[in-house]
Amino acid sequence: MADVAPNPRPERSIDIYRRSAAWLEENLPPGWSMSSDRPRSPAAPNRLLITAPDGESVSYAIIARKGVLSGDVARIASELSDSDRGFVCAHYLSDPVRRQLDGHGISYGDATGNVSLLATRPTIWVRNRGADADPWRGPGRPSGVLTGEPSERVVRALADYVGEMSVPELIKLSGTSTGAAYRVVEVLYERELLTRLPRGPITDVRWPHMLRAWAADRKPCPTRGFAAPGGLDDLLARLAATDGDPGYAVTGIGATDYATPAVLEVYADDVDAFAAAMDLRPIDGGADVMVATPWSAVVFERMQYRNGLRCVAPAHAYADLAAGPFRHPDAAEYLLTTLTTDEPAWRRPVRRTR
Incomplete structure (x- = not known):
């Protein structure tokens, strides 16, 4: 197991990539090298190139996330073309997530040293074990799963209403307690399902992805x-x-x-x-x-x-x-298309009282 130093948790996409890539580079076989394009910070690079000693290379699409859960892996796999390879990097990837990524043939790395890189041409297989638990998750931090009544209320409010929204406004709209609302917002932020200004309002919600994640996480009703x-x-x-x-x-x-x-x-x-x-x-x-x-x-x-x-x-x-x-995938996709096409028909603007 890698000796994970208690460094600050990387937050920017570029820092998440750099920390993960450093572990990957450290574990490459002798003679192999890696490189990437150079986008403007704080974005992570788009492509990772791994080159063999004879000059043959393989390219990966870089997918940098603050957090990845098991329910996210199928979506990540579906967004990769059949001919493309993916390299997922995050501040930490749990064992269930790593097994899901392995099952989809997706390479990955995290900031604690968990690394897997696979290609058939040129042939390479790199594996390293990092932390078995998120070293940055302290007591009381959210579990990262959208289950329970607070998640239902917060997700529904963020889907039902459109417009910039402060967390206190979200608390009022959702009917959720203050602590629970902040915990759910943090989970959604870590999963990159919403955008929020530092200590400020929620400015954007990726509501189709949020609804998919919520549906995958919640427990079926009796x-x-x-x-x-x-x-x-x-x-x-x-x-x-x-x-x-x-x-x-x-x-x-x-x-x-x-x-x-x-x-x-x-x-x-x-x-x-x-x-x-x-x-x-x-x-x-x-x-x-x-x-x-x-x-x-x-x-x-x-x-x-x-x-x-x-x-x-x-x-x-x-x-x-x-x-x-009540699962019916065809009807779900039909409804999602309808909701995406005409958001004003069902998403209500946030109304503020002076």
């Missing part, structure tokens, strides 16, 4: 299957006629215009009360209604209305379609 004796058309008509009781929010395909759902997917604040009010019958298989108990009441906030039905907000519908018990 669900129960039911049969609607009168059929879905009758159930939909009855739901549209309700005036607030029982509390529900349609999600999944039913919250989009992608297709007519064969199974209606719903959140209910009291599953038993909802089932009783709608005369639903519990069933083990072949259910045409799936009812979920939400982790957070945020599913009932900033809802959209479709054909008289109360539906979850578009951002929540996308996350449900992207992962979890």
Whole structure:
């Protein structure tokens, strides 16, 4: 294991790259060399070139990140062309992330000395072990995973609202405690899902990537299957006629215009009360209604209305379609395209009171 010096954690992309590249260069075989282009600081270089003693070389796309989690690796792999190689560098890469990168054939290095570089032509394999734990993560620092009610509330607020936003404004919009909101913002910042001025406001949110990360991280809600004796058309008509009781929010395909759902997917604040009010019958298989108990009441906030039905907000519908018990990848991508094409239709401007 590498002896990791207690240096300050690198924050700029160029410093993350330099620290990782230094470990890589130290572990290259004799006669091999490395070089990179020279972009303007603080950006990291775009390409890494590894050259063999006979002059043959191999090029890698440099992907510098403050933090990388397991859920990010598939997206990084998808953004690389089939013919390109990637070199991911970060201040620290955990063992699960390194194994994910290995599985996708992506080379990497971090500032603690964890290094893996692979190529078949010229043939090279470099491996070095650095830290087994993030040496810069102190007590109370966020875990880096977007799970739990604070994450749901903060992510939803950042997706639902558009415009420069201070963290105190985010706290008010999301209904999250001060400490929890700052922790989630730090996780999103480390994963480069938002841009924030030093000690200042959030200026930009990469909301499609943020929603993908949230969907991948969160735990699926418990669900129960039911049969609607009168059929879905009758159930939909009855739901549209309700005036607030029982509390529900349609999600999944039913919250989009992608297709007519064969199974209606719903959140209910009291599953038993909802089932009783709608005369639903519990069933083990072949259910045409799936009812979920939400982790957070945020599913009932900033809802959209479709054909008289109360539906979850578009951002929540996308996350449900992207992962979890209501997963439908084709519908998720359809909805994401729709949301990207017409952001003003669903993202609300941040309104400030004087």
